[in-house]
Amino acid sequence: MSASQKYDDAPRAVNKPVDCALTGAALLQTPFLNKGSAFTHEERNTFGLQGLLPSNVQTLDEQVRRAYAQYSSRTSDMAKNTFMTSMKEQNEVLYYKLILSHLKELFSIIYTPTEGDAIANFSRIFRRPEGCFLDINSPDAIEKQLDSFGRPEDVDIIVVSDGEQILGIGDQGVGGVLISVAKLVLYTLCAGVHPSRGLPVILDCGTDNEQLLDDELYLGNRHPRVRGEQYDKFVDRFVAAARKRFPKAYLHFEDFGLPNARRILDKYTGEMACFNDDVQGTGCVTLAAIYAAAHVAGVKMKDLRVVIYGAGTAGTGIADQIADAIGVESKKSSDEARGQIFCVDKPGLLLKSSELTAAQKAYAKDPEKYPAEKHKDLLAVVKAVKPHVLIGTSTRPRSFTQEIVEAMVEGIDSRPIIFPLSNPTRLHEATPKDLLHWTKGKALVATGSPFDPVDFDGDKIEIAECNNSCCFPGIGLGVVLSGAQLLTKEMLVAATKALAALAPAMKDDKAALLPDVEDVRDISRKIAAAVIKVAVDKGLARTEGIPDDEHEREQWVEAQMWRAEYREYRKVGMEGAGGEARGEMGSKGRRHAPGHE
Ligand SMILES: NC(=O)C1=CN([C@@H]2O[C@H](COP(=O)(O)OP(=O)(O)OC[C@H]3O[C@@H](n4cnc5c(N)ncnc54)[C@H](O)[C@@H]3O)[C@@H](O)[C@H]2O)C=CC1
Numbered sequence: 001m002s003a004s005q006k007y008d009d010a011p012r013a014v015n016k017p018v019d020c021a022l023t024g025a026a027l028l029q030t031p032f033l034n035k036g037s038a039f040t041h042e043e044r045n046t047f048g049l050q051g052l053l054p055s056n057v058q059t060l061d062e063q064v065r066r067a068y069a070q071y072s073s074r075t076s077d078m079a080k081n082t083f084m085t086s087m088k089e090q091n092e093v094l095y096y097k098l099i100l101s102h103l104k105e106l107f108s109i110i111y112t113p114t115e116g117d118a119i120a121n122f123s124r125i126f127r128r129p130e131g132c133f134l135d136i137n138s139p140d141a142i143e144k145q146l147d148s149f150g151r152p153e154d155v156d157i158i159v160v161s162d163g164e165q166i167l168g169i170g171d172q173g174v175g176g177v178l179i180s181v182a183k184l185v186l187y188t189l190c191a192g193v194h195p196s197r198g199l200p201v202i203l204d205c206g207t208d209n210e211q212l213l214d215d216e217l218y219l220g221n222r223h224p225r226v227r228g229e230q231y232d233k234f235v236d237r238f239v240a241a242a243r244k245r246f247p248k249a250y251l252h253f254e255d256f257g258l259p260n261a262r263r264i265l266d267k268y269t270g271e272m273a274c275f276n277d278d279v280q281g282t283g284c285v286t287l288a289a290i291y292a293a294a295h296v297a298g299v300k301m302k303d304l305r306v307v308i309y310g311a312g313t314a315g316t317g318i319a320d321q322i323a324d325a326i327g328v329e330s331k332k333s334s335d336e337a338r339g340q341i342f343c344v345d346k347p348g349l350l351l352k353s354s355e356l357t358a359a360q361k362a363y364a365k366d367p368e369k370y371p372a373e374k375h376k377d378l379l380a381v382v383k384a385v386k387p388h389v390l391i392g393t394s395t396r397p398r399s400f401t402q403e404i405v406e407a408m409v410e411g412i413d414s415r416p417i418i419f420p421l422s423n424p425t426r427l428h429e430a431t432p433k434d435l436l437h438w439t440k441g442k443a444l445v446a447t448g449s450p451f452d453p454v455d456f457d458g459d460k461i462e463i464a465e466c467n468n469s470c471c472f473p474g475i476g477l478g479v480v481l482s483g484a485q486l487l488t489k490e491m492l493v494a495a496t497k498a499l500a501a502l503a504p505a506m507k508d509d510k511a512a513l514l515p516d517v518e519d520v521r522d523i524s525r526k527i528a529a530a531v532i533k534v535a536v537d538k539g540l541a542r543t544e545g546i547p548d549d550e551h552e553r554e555q556w557v558e559a560q561m562w563r564a565e566y567r568e569y570r571k572v573g574m575e576g577a578g579g580e581a582r583g584e585m586g587s588k589g590r591r592h593a594p595g596h597e
């Protein structure tokens with residue numbers, strides 16, 4: 001018996017036939033149910049599709065070949081991105097299958113870097129809305145608006161952004177809805193979260209982006225960003241309404257601005273299962289890559305000295321995860337562990353005398369020991385600290401110069417670990433090629449967006465993509481399947497360790513520091529299983545019947561991961577059919593989640 005058969009009765013098992021109450025053109029126009037030319041003759045008879053399709057019945061693979069040829073004929077990345085968006089609006093199984101069939105190539109089209117351009121141009125390329133748009137000027141409407149996105153049991157994951165700090169491209173106002181949409185696509189693609197059980201949300205709080213404010217086509221609130229009490233109350237009302245309407249949904253915060261990201265996470269983290277991807281997801285994936293790089297470099301975690309350039313949401317999130325890891329490995333106090341991490345921002349090294357956010361304060365150094373005038377820039381800090389690890393989350397392209405990198409190499413005996421993590425690609429602090437040439441091939445590199453392998457001295461060096469997309473889908477899947485009431489530090493540690501264990505560099509020091517994106521479904525399954533184990537052990541899981549055995553638990557997860565394949569349809573009447581079977585609008589503004597599977 002296969003894993004999926006054995007766990008056919010698991011809560012979200014994806015083996016059963018799909019109820020379908022639609023017929024004719026309505027069925028062809030419902031992206032989650034449409035199979036296009038792959039509807040069999042029998043299905044065409046049953047569902048009133050005669051005459052609506054050319055006679056030849058095709059397989060999903062044949063459809064993928066045609067779709068890929070159409071996709072390839074688009075010459076620019078933006079045109080490819082737009083093509084993929086319309087494919088998603090036509091046939092969702094084909095959309096996901098096409099991406100999975102050319103994962104490496106398409107990942108950068110549907111996610112960073114190209115999705116960044118799509119977000120920046122949201123109001124110009126807009127054709128059809130997807131997601132839930134909540135307006136800070138109408139807080140009383142939130143509950144009613146959420147009601148139209150499904151029944152309480154329909155939504156597993158809500159991804160919400162306020163659009164203030166999208167990737168590294170700053171305030172994109174209402175266009176930020178597309179980052180919520182993109183992250184949900186990754187939940188499905190990478191971890192098999194059911195595509196109709198995610199709800200993308202944008203909190204439209206205005207924008208401080210002058211270009212958008214001056215753009216007559218801009219679709220969002222055309223006023224400066226609302227801040228302070230009104231903003232906090234709006235976020236609070238949204239969180240309360242979301243919890244009321246979708247009591248079991250996991251809340252994923254994405255790309256909030258520096259003044260709000262950490263504050264909001266800290267506010268809700270003890271009350272419900274929630275997650276900030278830029279803080280926690282980035283921290284997890286970066287720490288996993290550091291574990292692998294430290295292993296290759298032969299440096300012990302407890303001895304690491306780390307410089308982080310750009311001490312914002314991601315930078316301090318990474319710092320926290322590294323400090324926790326140093327603390328655990330060495331039994332050092334938190335203060336001691338943080339003492340090994342040096343954060344640099346615009347004014348230079350973070351010092352106790354500077355004006356800092358709460359998250360930054362934890363890393364501020366004593367100005368008596370590190371005088372401000374001697375630590376004003378990254379080069380000076382690198383020379384003084386002699387870091388083993390240099391991380392960039394600054395959005396400052398090419399800020400890791402040859403001089404800085406050479407100074408780093410000079411300061412240590414081990415191989416330098418250098419992660420330029422800013423997205424999209426054009427904002428990277430250095431290219432892998434330069435880093436490898438400046439360090440004579442010694443640098444252990446991982447980047448925020450994908451890069452091609454680098455040829456060096458006859459070797460092809462794979463560059464790991466150190467992006468939170470490696471871990472957030474698995475973490476979310478684990479929380480959803482276990483029904484965890486909270487997402488705790490221990491669950492994040494378990495996720496990081498599960499990911500680090502899969503790093504090819506752990507076995508071969510010439511291999512990449514993180515597993516390849518092609519293996520992302522296996523990675524997510526293992527991360528989810530690790531998260532679920534902690535949820536069960538800590539008494540936080542609400543789902544019954546989770547297997548105790550590690551191998552069985554992974555099979556149980558696998559059986560509930562949605563796959564891009566056509567399933568059998570069972571004809572049902574409109575009455576009693578789930579919203580999706582009726583083709584109703586739902587969680588993503590297009591249809592209801594199944595509830596009938
Ligand atoms: N690879 C990954 O998985 C992730 C990458 N990122 C990337 O990290 C970058 C930062 O994102 P967030 O932390 O969310 O933004 P943020 O705005 O919270 O942080 C950026 C920080 O860099 C600082 N900075 C800007 N210019 C600087 C300069 N010249 N010198 C020193 N510091 C400078 C800012 O003052 C701020 O503290 C973005 O490019 C984003 O795409 C973010 C999350 C995940």
Ligand SMILES: CC(=O)C(=O)O
Binds near residue numbers: 167168255278423469
């Ligand atoms: C990857 C991501 O979350 C970011 O760049 O913001």
Ligand SMILES: [Mg+2]
Binds near residue numbers: 167277
């Ligand atoms: Mg982000």
